[in-house]
Structures are given as C-alpha cells and as structure tokens.
Amino acid sequence: MRRFVYCKVVLATSLMWVLVDVFLLLYFSECNKCDDKKERSLLPALRAVISRNQEGPGEMGKAVLIPKDDQEKMKELFKINQFNLMASDLIALNRSLPDVRLEGCKTKVYPDELPNTSVVIVFHNEAWSTLLRTVYSVINRSPHYLLSEVILVDDASERDFLKLTLENYVKNLEVPVKIIRMEERSGLIRARLRGAAASKGQVITFLDAHCECTLGWLEPLLARIKEDRKTVVCPIIDVISDDTFEYMAGSDMTYGGFNWKLNFRWYPVPQREMDRRKGDRTLPVRFGNVEAHWRLQLHTLSLVALVMSSTRTTGDWQKFGWMNLKTSSISYPQIRNVETNQCLDNMGRKENEKVGIFNCHGMGGNQVFSYTADKEIRTDDLCLDVSRLNGPVIMLKCHHMRGNQLWEYDAERLTLRHVNSNQCLDEPSEEDKMVPTMQDCSGSRSQQWLLRNMTLGV
Numbered sequence: 001m002r003r004f005v006y007c008k009v010v011l012a013t014s015l016m017w018v019l020v021d022v023f024l025l026l027y028f029s030e031c032n033k034c035d036d037k038k039e040r041s042l043l044p045a046l047r048a049v050i051s052r053n054q055e056g057p058g059e060m061g062k063a064v065l066i067p068k069d070d071q072e073k074m075k076e077l078f079k080i081n082q083f084n085l086m087a088s089d090l091i092a093l094n095r096s097l098p099d100v101r102l103e104g105c106k107t108k109v110y111p112d113e114l115p116n117t118s119v120v121i122v123f124h125n126e127a128w129s130t131l132l133r134t135v136y137s138v139i140n141r142s143p144h145y146l147l148s149e150v151i152l153v154d155d156a157s158e159r160d161f162l163k164l165t166l167e168n169y170v171k172n173l174e175v176p177v178k179i180i181r182m183e184e185r186s187g188l189i190r191a192r193l194r195g196a197a198a199s200k201g202q203v204i205t206f207l208d209a210h211c212e213c214t215l216g217w218l219e220p221l222l223a224r225i226k227e228d229r230k231t232v233v234c235p236i237i238d239v240i241s242d243d244t245f246e247y248m249a250g251s252d253m254t255y256g257g258f259n260w261k262l263n264f265r266w267y268p269v270p271q272r273e274m275d276r277r278k279g280d281r282t283l284p285v286r287f288g289n290v291e292a293h294w295r296l297q298l299h300t301l302s303l304v305a306l307v308m309s310s311t312r313t314t315g316d317w318q319k320f321g322w323m324n325l326k327t328s329s330i331s332y333p334q335i336r337n338v339e340t341n342q343c344l345d346n347m348g349r350k351e352n353e354k355v356g357i358f359n360c361h362g363m364g365g366n367q368v369f370s371y372t373a374d375k376e377i378r379t380d381d382l383c384l385d386v387s388r389l390n391g392p393v394i395m396l397k398c399h400h401m402r403g404n405q406l407w408e409y410d411a412e413r414l415t416l417r418h419v420n421s422n423q424c425l426d427e428p429s430e431e432d433k434m435v436p437t438m439q440d441c442s443g444s445r446s447q448q449w450l451l452r453n454m455t456l457g458v
C-alpha cells in the first residue's frame with residue numbers, strides 16, 4: 001500500500017515536470033515565429049521562472065537553434081548584418097553568460113581607487129538586439145562607480161530605429177549614454193577618435209558594437225592602468241558564434257587584439273610570454289617593446305566576447321600606428337610614388353595576390369604601408385615579395401627571413417631596391433595601371449618613393 005502511494009507521488013511529480021517541459025517547448029517553438037505581442041502576453045510569472053532558471057533562449061550563453069520551418073527566413077535575415085539576426089533577436093538583451101574565468105581570477109582583489117572609464121562604442125547600421133546587448137552587458141557587469149558613461153558613436157547609420165527610437169530608449173538606462181552622430185560615413189578610426197574626444201572618464205575603453213562583457217571584465221583592466229597610466233590593455237576576447245550566438249570560450253594561447261587600424265585580429269601568444277608567466281595563466285601577457293609608444297597588455301583576467309565567425313586567422317603581433325590621445329589623432333605610414341603621386345594600396349586583396357597602387361586618399365585603410373626595421377615593405381601582416389625577375393610583386397605573410405622580402409631603401413635616391421633580384425620598384429606599366437612593376441634600376445622619377453607618416457585627426 002505504501003509503495004503505491006510513493007508511486008503516485010513520483011508519477012504526479014514527473015507528470016508535472018513533463019507538463020512544464022511541454023509548455024516550455026511549445027512556448028519556444030511558438031516564439032520562434034512570434035512577434036513581440038505574443039511574447040508580452042506570456043504570463044509574467046512564467047517568464048520569471050524561465051529567467052530564474054536561466055532557460056530562456058541563449059541564456060548562460062547557450063546556442064539558439066532555429067527550427068527547420070524558419071530556416072529560409074533566417075537566411076534572409078542573416079544577410080542584413082552578416083550574422084544570425086533571428087537568433088539574436090530571440091535572446092534577452094540582458095542574457096546571462098557562463099563565468100569561464102580561471103579559478104585564480106575570480107578571487108583576485110583589486111584596489112578600491114580605480115580610475116573610472118568612458119566606454120566608446122562605434123556602430124554603423126548595427127542590429128538593435130546586438131547593439132543593446134552590448135550596452136546592457138557593459139552596464140550590468142561593470143561597477144557603476146567605475147563607469148563614467150557609455151558613448152555611442154553612430155557612423156552615419158541609415159536605419160530608422162537607430163535614430164530617435166534609440167535616443168529615447170537609452171535615456172532610461174541606469175548609466176548616462178551619450179549618442180554622437182558623424183555627419184558622414186567616416187570609418188572606424190575617425191569615429192572612435194570622435195568618441196574619445198567627447199569622453200569625460202579618466203580611461204577610454206573601446207568596444208565593438210556586437211560584443212558582450214562578462215563578469216569582472218573591467219576591474220583587471222583598470223587596475224593595470226592605475227599601476228601605470230601609459231599602459232594599454234586588452235582583455236581576452238572570446239567568440240560569440242555568428243550562427244547560434246553561443247558563447248564559446250577561447251584558448252589563452254591565442255588572443256584577439258587590434259592591429260593599429262583598430263581592426264580586430266587573432267594573434268598567437270609568443271613563447272617568451274608563456275615562459276615569463278611560469279605557468280601562472282592569471283598574469284597578463286605583456287607586449288613591452290612594441291614600437292614603444294603604447295605598452296600593451298593582454299588581460300587573461302578579463303573577458304569580452306565578440307560576435308564573429310569562429311574561424312580564426314592568426315598573424316604576428318605588430319603595430320605601426322601611433323595614437324595621440326591628446327590631439328585625438330592617429331599617425332600611420334604610407335608609400336607614395338614621386339612620378340604618379342599615387343600610393344601603394346593593398347586594394348583589400350588577400351595573401352598571395354598582387355599589391356596595387358592607387359590615388360592617395362589620406363585615410364589610411366588599405367594604403368597603410370610601412371618600411372620596417374627588418375627592411376620589409378609591410379601592410380598589416382603581409383610583406384611585399386618578389387620571386388621572379390620583372391615581378392609580379394605579391395603580398396605574402398611576412399617571414400622575417402629576408403630572402404624575397406628584403407628591400408633596400410635609399411633615402412637619397414628614394415629608390416626601393418629588391419635585393420635578391422637587384423631590381424627596383426617602379427610605377428605601373430601601360431598594360432595594368434593598377435599594379436606597380438619591377439624594373440632594372442635606372443634612377444628615373446618613376447622609381448622614386450616617399451615614405452611618409454600621415455596624420456589622421458578628427
């Protein structure tokens with residue numbers, strides 16, 4: 001008899017859970033199709049249970065899978081921002097994330113008197129859900145006394161909801177959010193500089209418009225800056241899948257960072273840094289001697305995740321820009337031909353393709369070329385490489401082995417001589433006006449090149 005009662009209790013309990021499950025399943029499969037109205041009509045009590053149990057779509061950084069029926073629509077929406085907008089729109093703006101920090105990081109204690117920061121976020125036609133999830137993650141996961149303000153710099157977006165709707169929305173947030181509009185499309189660097197110029201905090205933090213900060217992301221960064229105000233710090237950057245919005249913890253062997261163009265890249269952690277930290281992975285990775293205007297540290301204690309395709313490209317760490325925060329300007333090198341007055345331009349082409357030449361536009365970007373101390377001609381992590389007499393001039397990964405990537409610049413004659421072939425970099429031929437050529441050195445004006453630092457200000 002008693003056994004029977006037990007059985008009834010067990011059955012009743014399981015039945016209740018089955019019902020709850022069915023309800024949740026129905027709700028979520030329904031909601032993939034639903035609009036705001038339906039979501040709002042869901043019982044508030046149930047919503048509370050869902051969020052408390054962290055079972056809403058994407059909670060705890062989980063993947064959101066779109067049912068088969070909606071795949072076509074999903075693909076259409078994907079094209080708008082090049083990520084799964086449907087999945088992103090299903091996820092709460094304040095979704096929870098797992099705490100993937102090393103145990104040693106969770107218990108570190110930081111000084112009370114840290115400097116406060118302005119967080120600058122540039123966007124251009126960003127999706128509502130990703131942009132605001134970025135803002136919410138900053139506000140919800142930073143101690144408010146360290147957060148001076150959030151500055152959103154709109155790089156001439158066209159979407160209506162990013163205008164007045166956004167302005168009204170951010171007025172109700174717990175931290176002051178300022179919106180600055182660029183008059184015309186100006187690019188990431190100018191927009192970030194504008195944000196920097198308007199900032200009031202003691203430290204400026206730049207974030208992408210589609211990232212999510214995790215718990216404890218800010219304090220370690222500010223603590224390092226407090227120790228030495230010349231330090232530039234960067235957190236470990238994990239990946240948010242562009243397909244499912246799953247939070248994927250990265251390895252601390254590679255790290256995401258910004259090249260001097262302030263574009264995001266993946267870099268391997270150098271072996272000497274692994275050695276220096278003697279196995280304590282909670283210590284920051286240092287880049288002390290990089291063109292020493294900035295001291296850059298990578299923070300393993302601090303995590304920020306960025307929406308991106310999870311295929312990583314790695315390159316060497318390098319920087320050849322100089323940022324001057326006082327004048328809000330950035331300097332970068334370019335290489336200009338004296339005869340045609342045009343500049344070397346990588347045309348946005350990839351490794352293994354020909355380098356181009358184009359009218360100098362003074363905006364950096366694809367025309368950033370530096371002649372390095374290793375005597376390479378370098379654009380980002382690619383070097384100009386010539387393997388045959390008379391060219392072509394190809395962009396290949398820099399190997400630092402001299403060989404086909406060794407160029408001798410003669411500062412008097414202004415020539416760039418390729419040492420192996422003993423030929424000089426020359427203007428384009430009649431056949432192709434868009435690529436420089438290799439010719440026997442003749443001292444003509446078309447073989448003269450000016451290496452210049454350009455300054456880009458706001």
Ligand SMILES: *[C@@H]1O[C@H](CO)[C@@H](O)[C@H](O)[C@H]1NC(C)=O
Binds near residue numbers: 048052094095096
């Ligand atoms: C998100 O915000 C809602 C409404 O304020 C709240 O009920 C919910 O608990 C929050 N979720 C998290 C993960 O903090």
Ligand SMILES: *[C@@H]1O[C@H](CO)[C@@H](O)[C@H](O)[C@H]1NC(C)=O
Binds near residue numbers: 146148149202
């Ligand atoms: C940031 O710190 C400065 C200097 O201590 C202070 O004047 C300013 O009020 C702080 N801002 C915020 C928002 O706490």
Ligand SMILES: *[C@@H]1O[C@H](CO)[C@@H](O)[C@H](O)[C@H]1NC(C)=O
Binds near residue numbers: 322333451452453
């Ligand atoms: C550009 O500026 C940097 C930093 O001030 C300097 O080291 C470098 O020599 C300059 N290059 C040229 C070509 O003037």
